[in-house]
Amino acid sequence: MSGGGDALARKVTIWVILLSVILLVVIIAVAEANDDDEVSISGGGLFGTQGAERLVERLNAASRAQGVCYGWKIDSDEPRLRQYSTPVRPSPPPVTPSRTPGVPSPRPVPPAPDLSVTEPGVDVGSNLGTGLDPREQTAQCPRWVVFEADYFYSYSEEEWTSVTPTIETNLPLSLSYADLVRSGITTRDLLGDQANARLADAIGTLPMLVAEKGGARPVPQVAAEAPPPGDRITPPGVARHVWMGIGGVLVAGGLVWIVIAAVRSRRSA
Numbered sequence: 001m002s003g004g005g006d007a008l009a010r011k012v013t014i015w016v017i018l019l020s021v022i023l024l025v026v027i028i029a030v031a032e033a034n035d036d037d038e039v040s041i042s043g044g045g046l047f048g049t050q051g052a053e054r055l056v057e058r059l060n061a062a063s064r065a066q067g068v069c070y071g072w073k074i075d076s077d078e079p080r081l082r083q084y085s086t087p088v089r090p091s092p093p094p095v096t097p098s099r100t101p102g103v104p105s106p107r108p109v110p111p112a113p114d115l116s117v118t119e120p121g122v123d124v125g126s127n128l129g130t131g132l133d134p135r136e137q138t139a140q141c142p143r144w145v146v147f148e149a150d151y152f153y154s155y156s157e158e159e160w161t162s163v164t165p166t167i168e169t170n171l172p173l174s175l176s177y178a179d180l181v182r183s184g185i186t187t188r189d190l191l192g193d194q195a196n197a198r199l200a201d202a203i204g205t206l207p208m209l210v211a212e213k214g215g216a217r218p219v220p221q222v223a224a225e226a227p228p229p230g231d232r233i234t235p236p237g238v239a240r241h242v243w244m245g246i247g248g249v250l251v252a253g254g255l256v257w258i259v260i261a262a263v264r265s266r267r268s269a
Helices: 002-039 045-066 177-182 195-204 206-212 238-268
Strands: 069-075 122-126 144-154 159-169
Touching: 045 069, 045 122, 045 195, 045 206, 069 195, 144 195, 144 206, 159 177, 159 206, 195 206
Parallel strands: 069 144
Antiparallel strands: 069 122, 144 159
């Protein structure tokens, strides 16, 4: 009886090992495929094409009303994030902001050159369009406000662990992260599951902050839209899937050995 039990145990062990190896290979393959899908953005940069279009149009409307250029620069610290496959431009075209606060100039600006971000992992845009920093477009943007966020990506933890948001401007007023906190946007929000949507909210808040401090007249605020499913900046990473798979295999293997040991013990008795 014990010989038969040993043979059964060996067969079960072999099958457990084979199934574990197959399961682990499948987990790694699926994890790599999902990881590529999540960190590769197919246009419009960090916000996707539709999100970038909405953000550019919103900033363009504020710029036309206030005579101030608004933009953003997000350093994701993640070189796998792709840049703009098709640059987004506003419609109607932007106008050259007046140097007089609150009075936009009626002169149209020639179409901006078809430029895109070349630095890996950095997302730049403004009311002029994606890939265009208003600080570098002095003729079109004598007055500007730019939101910046500098992320730190931990490759060991496979996630973004910290972010430093700042606001730069050449207007005669002070803007800082504290102003964003008063508006309900914190670093915790910018690291959460809806980080992309909260980044767009922070950028879209700039015209309101400028108006509150007397830098320009108020403009109608567009209500924040609910983020689409999966709108998040943090990809899970391959390592997390692999370790989860290994953990599952070990647990399953442990349960099988417990069952085998129990059967052999009963037969020996």
